[in-house]
Amino acid sequence: MHEKREMNDRPRNGAGDAPPPDKISLLSAALALPGLAATLLSTVAATLPALLSSAAQAEEPPDHSAIDLKYLYYHDYQPGEGRMRISAPSFHLLAPFADRWSVETAIVVDAISGASPLFHDTLSGASGLGVNDLRKAGDVKLTRYFDRGAVGMQFAYSTEHDYVSRALSVDARLSTPDNNTTFTAGAGHAEDDIDSVNLVARGQHKRTTDLLAGVTQVLTPNDIIQSNLTYSIGHGYYSDPYKAIDVRPDHRDQFAWLTRWNHYVDAVDGTLRLSARYYHDTFGIRALALLTEWVQPVASWTITPSLRYYTQGASDFYRDPPFPQGFRIGEPYSADQRLSAFGAITAGVKLAKSFAGGWRADFKAEYYEQRNDWHHLFGSDSKPLKPFKAQFYQVGLGKDF
Amino acid sequence: MASPAEVRIDAASEGAAQHAFGAIQREVERIETKYSRYRPDSVLSDINRNAGGDPVALDEETAALLDYAAACWSQSGGLFDITSGVLRSVWDFKRNRPPRPEEVDAVLARIGWQRVRRGARSSASPASIALEAGMEIDFGGIGKEYAADRAMAAAVDAGIRHGFVNLGGDIRVIGPQADGRPWRIGIVHPRDPERTIAHLELGEGGLATSGDYERFFEFEGRRYCHLLNPRTGWPVDGPQSVSVVAPLCTVAGSCATIAMLHGDGADAYLREQGFAYLLIDRDGKILQESLPR
Numbered sequence: 083m084h085e086k087r088e089m090n091d092r093p094r095n096g097a098g099d100a101p102p103p104d105k106i107s108l109l110s111a112a113l114a115l116p117g118l119a120a121t122l123l124s125t126v127a128a129t130l131p132a133l134l135s136s137a138a139q140a141e142e143p144p145d146h147s148a149i150d151l152k153y154l155y156y157h158d159y160q161p162g163e164g165r166m167r168i169s170a171p172s173f174h175l176l177a178p179f180a181d182r183w184s185v186e187t188a189i190v191v192d193a194i195s196g197a198s199p200l201f202h203d204t205l206s207g208a209s210g211l212g213v214n215d216l217r218k219a220g221d222v223k224l225t226r227y228f229d230r231g232a233v234g235m236q237f238a239y240s241t242e243h244d245y246v247s248r249a250l251s252v253d254a255r256l257s258t259p260d261n262n263t264t265f266t267a268g269a270g271h272a273e274d275d276i277d278s279v280n281l282v283a284r285g286q287h288k289r290t291t292d293l294l295a296g297v298t299q300v301l302t303p304n305d306i307i308q309s310n311l312t313y314s315i316g317h318g319y320y321s322d323p324y325k326a327i328d329v330r331p332d333h334r335d336q337f338a339w340l341t342r343w344n345h346y347v348d349a350v351d352g353t354l355r356l357s358a359r360y361y362h363d364t365f366g367i368r369a370l371a372l373l374t375e376w377v378q379p380v381a382s383w384t385i386t387p388s389l390r391y392y393t394q395g396a397s398d399f400y401r402d403p404p405f406p407q408g409f410r411i412g413e414p415y416s417a418d419q420r421l422s423a424f425g426a427i428t429a430g431v432k433l434a435k436s437f438a439g440g441w442r443a444d445f446k447a448e449y450y451e452q453r454n455d456w457h458h459l460f461g462s463d464s465k466p467l468k469p470f471k472a473q474f475y476q477v478g479l480g481k482d483f
Numbered sequence: 484m485a486s487p488a489e490v491r492i493d494a495a496s497e498g499a500a501q502h503a504f505g506a507i508q509r510e511v512e513r514i515e516t517k518y519s520r521y522r523p524d525s526v527l528s529d530i531n532r533n534a535g536g537d538p539v540a541l542d543e544e545t546a547a548l549l550d551y552a553a554a555c556w557s558q559s560g561g562l563f564d565i566t567s568g569v570l571r572s573v574w575d576f577k578r579n580r581p582p583r584p585e586e587v588d589a590v591l592a593r594i595g596w597q598r599v600r601r602g603a604r605s606s607a608s609p610a611s612i613a614l615e616a617g618m619e620i621d622f623g624g625i626g627k628e629y630a631a632d633r634a635m636a637a638a639v640d641a642g643i644r645h646g647f648v649n650l651g652g653d654i655r656v657i658g659p660q661a662d663g664r665p666w667r668i669g670i671v672h673p674r675d676p677e678r679t680i681a682h683l684e685l686g687e688g689g690l691a692t693s694g695d696y697e698r699f700f701e702f703e704g705r706r707y708c709h710l711l712n713p714r715t716g717w718p719v720d721g722p723q724s725v726s727v728v729a730p731l732c733t734v735a736g737s738c739a740t741i742a743m744l745h746g747d748g749a750d751a752y753l754r755e756q757g758f759a760y761l762l763i764d765r766d767g768k769i770l771q772e773s774l775p776r
Contacts, residue, residue, distance in 0.1 A: 103560035111554035
């Protein structure tokens with residue numbers, strides 16, 4: 083009651099009484115603002131392709147600590163439609179400790195604005211709220227090294243305003259006495275909770291278990307080849323709650339086979355990296371990704387041009403828009419472009435330079451283009467959508483200790 | 484801008500879209516640069532720095548914005564007062580406790596649009612403004628909304644007919660989606676800002692929301708929000724949130740802010756204005772008037 087009196091019984095400010103309200107039209111007053119009178123005359127679901135592949139793992143205990151700061155900028159566009167921009171600062175720390183251990187942690191914050199796949203086209207709220215989606219992700223990995231192998235355990239956590247994901251994984255590596263062959267095995271489990279903003283998906287879950295087996299073989303002093311198989315079993319909510327009609331099976335098994343070959347060329351001190359990845363899942367999607375990179379050191383610089391080709395076939399229940407073409411009550415249905423047949427090419431170049439005192443700097447630029455008529459291998463009849471293009475720029479600064 | 488911004492347009496070609504985005508961005512940044520209170524080189528900082536000194540000459544756009552601020556002040560009976568920002572010196576919303584009444588009273592002496600001296604433009608001299616020593620102005624509640632309207636004008640100049648501009652929740656629609664459907668706009672839930680409480684559909688015009696949840700703290704069981712009554716120096720106590728649809732975003736924004744400043748009189752004030760609105764009262768009940776949906 084005391085405070086209530088303060089709020090209402092102090093009707094005064096510096097120069098006496100305020101005026102009684104005047105019945106003027108704010109609209110006619112605002113029309114006097116320059117340019118505003120003239121203004122009275124007068125479905126976008128951009129998707130973020132998963133382009134950022136994870137880095138290769140170190141084979142030996144690191145002999146130094148490293149800190150890396152990176153800033154990623156991304157924007158995409160489709161002719162005649164909206165676009166999405168992402169800027170993502172990230173932080174990465176790697177530190178050995180107690181002789182045979184290392185700890186690694188990474189934190190990334192993505193601020194996404196633009197044509198995000200919201201059920202609503204946009205939001206109105208008090209200032210500072212509404213249109214942005216912030217993804218915060220972090221992970222920590224602890225590794226114990228042995229004479230001929232290593233065991234690692236990783237915990238990852240990621241959250242968006244409508245999504246929380248927790249994942250725990252373990253992996254082990256074991257090398258033969260001659261160190262020419264390394265076997266890898268891993269297992270992981272992820273639990274995701276989904277609470278969509280539009281209340282379509284409330285308290286939904288997804289559980290995924292992954293298994294990995296792989297082998298790395300040194301063929302010659304200049305050639306190394308690696309092959310990994312992963313199998314993942316998932317149950318839960320896979321539909322897109324922000325699409326008006328999107329009904330997907332509640333079960334998805336995924337299989338992937340990745341093979342990489344690195345070839346070092348003495349004459350030019352450069353390395354050719356080739357990789358191929360085949361993917362198949364119970365949604366009926368088959369995909370192939372081919373990547374080629376050339377790593378060329380020049381004095382304190384390293385230049386890495388790269389080219390990636392990706393193609394996928396449509397899922398069994400993908401139907402071309404417009405709804406309700408192909409829709410049957412009780413059967414899975416999606417018009418999500420990510421489930422359609424398409425092909426994509428990514429071309430990029432990375433420049434890295436090392437400086438005195440352990441400093442490193444790098445810059446990476448990538449161009450991505452996706453078209454429905456590039457589904458060369460797993461062709462089906464997805465209706466051609468507009469080509470989708472994106473550019474990425476990433477700058478990084480790091481220091482070794 | 485300190486707030487997130489979003490622009491969505493349907494354009495005839497990628498080139499046209501890029502061109503329009505550039506024009507919109509330049510216009511928003513121009514206004515931000517000119518009227519930011521955080522930038523020492525802004526027109527606003529120049530006016531504030533000269534408080535107690537000689538009158539500051541005004542360009543046409545600034546003079547027009549001050550005229551509009553004056554209209555808001557008159558229409559609201561002094562509730563909307565662009566000199567009230569100095570209350571921020573005693574209301575620290577990070578400290579989580581209210582200032583002492585005598586601290587607030589001391590600041591009230593530096594508030595009052597009626598004490599601002601303005602010189603009208605004549606053939607001999609430009610328009611001018613003079614603040615008394617210790618006074619400050621800012622364009623909170625007008626600037627971002629004006630920028631949204633101007634950005635829409637820039638888009639139209641660039642040939643765009645379909646899209647919207649959203650500057651931190653202050654929205655100006657350029658035109659409906661290319662297929663003629665209106666844009667679907669969610670209204671943020673004032674007690675759970677990660678969710679929406681309602682939606683409406685807009686094919687033209689402006690929409691702005693003012694709420695008690697932008698900055699606030701709770702102390703001894705009551706909520707203190709950032710919307711301060713310039714006469715008392717204390718936070719308003721009334722609706723949780725007001726959203727207004729008006730032909731211009733500038734009007735929607737000031738109308739929503741003034742409604743909030745009216746406290747429990749918000750609904751009566753909004754009825755007089757004749758614009759569509761959505762009001763969430765202190766108990767969370769939704770009151771609405773002729774909303775497009």
